[in-house]
Amino acid sequence: MLTAGVDLAADPAGTAVASIEWSATGATVRLVAVPADDQAIVELAGQVRKIGIDCPLGWPDAFVAFVGAHRGGGVPIPDGVDARQWRRRLAWRHTDEVARRMTGLVPLSVSADRIGHTAMRCAALQTRLAQAGCGVDRSGAGAVVEVYPAASLKVWGLPWRGYKTARNQAALGVVVDHLEQAAPWLDLGGHEELCRHSDHALDAVVAALTARAAVRDQVCRPDERELPAARTEGWIAIPTGALAALLG
Template identity: 60%
Template sequence: MLTVGVDLAAEAVRTAVAWVEWSDGAASVRDVVVYADDELIVEAIAQADKAGVDCPLGWPDRFVSFVSAHRVGDVEVPGGLGRDWRRDLALRVTDLAVHERTGLRPLSVSADRIAHPAMRCAALLSRLAVRTGGRVARDGTGRVVEVYPAASLKEWGLPYRGYKRTENAVARGKVVDALTAAAPWLDFGEHEAVCRRSDDATDAVVAALTARAAALGLATLPAPGQAASAVTEGWIAVPTSPLPMLPG
């Protein structure tokens, strides 16, 4: 099995892609590319058995309805215009589910800068649909699954905070050290160095590992009451089993 992880930013300069090959109870990082353009991402996902994308795959349904209504001047709002009402516009069903499970709160795709990568992601999914000849499912049931590396690391009992940005190389090194200790079956090869230099590369590898968990059914799925929203908003797959389960 080949899994791909994509740490998606609005531009290629902060985007990384990782390829992880799985066989005989082991895994190896086949390649990691930092500064990944659209063509590379689409082709990588098209060749993967499962791809984990660290970016929202959709917007909150209520936000989409709100903006559509506002466009034609027909917005209906509850009395008081309180914070809870705005939260319903800002957060997806999956964002609330991740927060309930892990205590982490994903960035709001409708009210934060993560919207810029999400716009790029929407275009990439469209190109991927043309490339593969079929619509890309956003709920994780198809080739692509949405992931959240910090949540994956936390669920696996690994360091998950403070490793972002160039100046946090020491903390990032501890994440890589913890990952290699917890997963001795994972061979980084020559690509360990780039993961220590770049948090984008590290997250791409974690995204590829999470894609494996999703492919094996070892990650969260929408409950019946969440399934309809997951189809349009996207669904973040959070690992439900420890790392040693991934090689099979």
């Protein structure tokens, strides 16, 4: 079985993809590539059981309604609601708040941060994936699942911050060291060097590992009350089991 991961950026140059082949006793990284365009991602999705994408799959429902109301002439101003709390509901999705409660991490706001550029690309990518026959359900029930590599690393007890950008390559190498120690069954093969030099490559591998957790139902899922929002806003699959539990 194969799973894949995508560290998505607004442009192909900063985008990485990875795939992992799984057996009962181990896992082998079969692909790590940077850069990656939409066509490469669509082709990879057609070869795997599940693909994890590190990018919000949607915008907060409240934000979408807010923009529509503003375009129509004016936004409703809620009574008795703290202004900061009101803006928070526009900036972060329900799944972002769940991630905050579960991990202590604060995801970037898709409606009020630069990640919105990447989400625009991701919206078009979801259409391409659907047109290619890849099941897209933003709640994670289909072939695509939203992932958050920093949260996955933290849940698995691995270093999860301070390894981004070229100036932090030493820290990036430490993350790879810890991953290899925690998962001796994971063979990075000829892709280890790239993972030590590109945080995009490493995040793509972590995204593929998280996709495996989703296949094994070892991630948080939206309950019946949360499902409608998850299907429009997206839902971050945060691992609920140990890294070693990905085998089997």
